[in-house]
Amino acid sequence: MRRRSVLLALPAGLLTLAACGGEGEGADAEESVEATQPPQSPQAAPTGKIVDGPLPEITEGKAFGEAPTVAKGQGEPSSDIAVQVLTAGTGATVAKGDYLQFNYLGQIWDTAKVFDSSFERGKASVFQIGIGQLIPAWDQVLVGKKAGSRIELGVPPAYGYGEQGQPQAGIEGDDTLVFVIDVVGTFNGKSSAQGEEKPQDDDALPTVGTNTDGAAPAIELPGGQPPKDLVADYVIEGDGAEVESTDAVLVQYKGVLWDGGKEFDSTYGRGQLAQFGLDGVVEGWSRGLTGKKVGSRVMIVVPPDLGYGESGQNEIPGGATLVFSVDILAVV
Structure with missing residues (x-):
């Protein structure tokens, strides 16, 4: 008989794929953690070419850990995934399947409208990386980065929320998104307390x-x-x-x-x-x-x-x- 956990998994958040509802929401507390994780994308996530720009300027809060303010995008954004490592961390390396702890700000390229910010909530988010719980650009780019890094991303629709967008967040299907991500920590099955x-x-x-x-x-x-x-x-x-x-x-x-x-x-x-x-x-x-x-x-x-x-x-x-x-x- 499959061993069941006594714990209850959490529902997915905004950065998950649009199809990631979960039968874990409202599940009984005895359901296994693995069984209640949001489902992965039914198809292989698209992999994009990585380029170094263009990306809008961070005008305030430039240091790791500070809530950033990001300018409106200038001109046409790249159709590829734009990536700049603004601060290179020296902590643990993020591996596929790790539980990634991060702070982030997300806004729309054309308008600079902020649609989500963990900095404003005052609490970092935690999701598994590289397995389809997060949008494809995040899964592709963040694996291999180190804790303590600040990364800016320009994400075209193909590597974000696709043609359907994310209406509840005000993201349309043709919107390119800009993210500033602080990698706070990374955890896996070998992680332990330290103190x-x-x-x-x-x-x-x-x-x-x-x-x-x-x-x-x-x-x-x-x-x-x-x-x-x-x-x-x-x-x-x-x-x-x-x-x-x-x-x-x-x-x-x-x-x-x-x-x-x-x-x-x-x-x-x-x-x-x-x-x-x-x-x-x-x-x-x-x-x-x-x-x-x-x-x-x-x-x-x-x-x-x-x-x-x-x-x-x-x-x-x-x-x-x-x-x-x-x-x-x-x-x-």
Whole structure:
């Protein structure tokens, strides 16, 4: 039987292909992450020629991380994909299938009308790259770039939203688009928490491994009865922003039963990260991760009343206390 995840995948956003609705929207929380990802394009994405211009000038906010202001395009845009690396990053290299964390501004060449900006929202976006979740120009250009890079793109319709455009964003089928993209980070199945190891000196609680090599950490269970209340302790404390109760997160995790230590779910086993909103998981997860810092590994002990109760679910028996190791890689 196919193993099911206890987590809920997020719906696609504006930059996805127009056909990327998802049967994951409104799906039950037990559906697998892989099953609820937006579908890839039914046809191979077009590959364009890369040229270095023309591209409009960034007039304000020129540094990586600053919200940019971009001038109106001058003259006719290229029918090819125009690319300029404005800041060359030195971080990890983006690979096909990675979860790319980025900030971006998008506007229309002819009018300079901004149709979307994560800078204005104050929160970076996260999507898988190179597999058809994002428009073809992004999938082609961003694979191989490094975290810390700022890239400006000119995207003609053939490598953007096609002849149908994106009416809800005011993008018509003949619009060339201009993007400024800051590559904040990139994550894959080998990503781990990074930070300061914290003491695990309570003999009545589980001990979680501190390896950061991308392998699943060991979870050693104590003897005795489980705690009746929720426990959420740092194993590794990162230095990122604190997770809010309204956030969604990108994580690695492993879950075992307190009684017997049987593993019932793990992103490591699937080789696939999970992303979910804290309002879409069991209460023990949402309460346990709220207030914890991005970049951290957290040990969570979830009593039955904050987990799956007396009924259980799939491989989780009724009345089970659950133990998780959770690496918070990014806020989505």
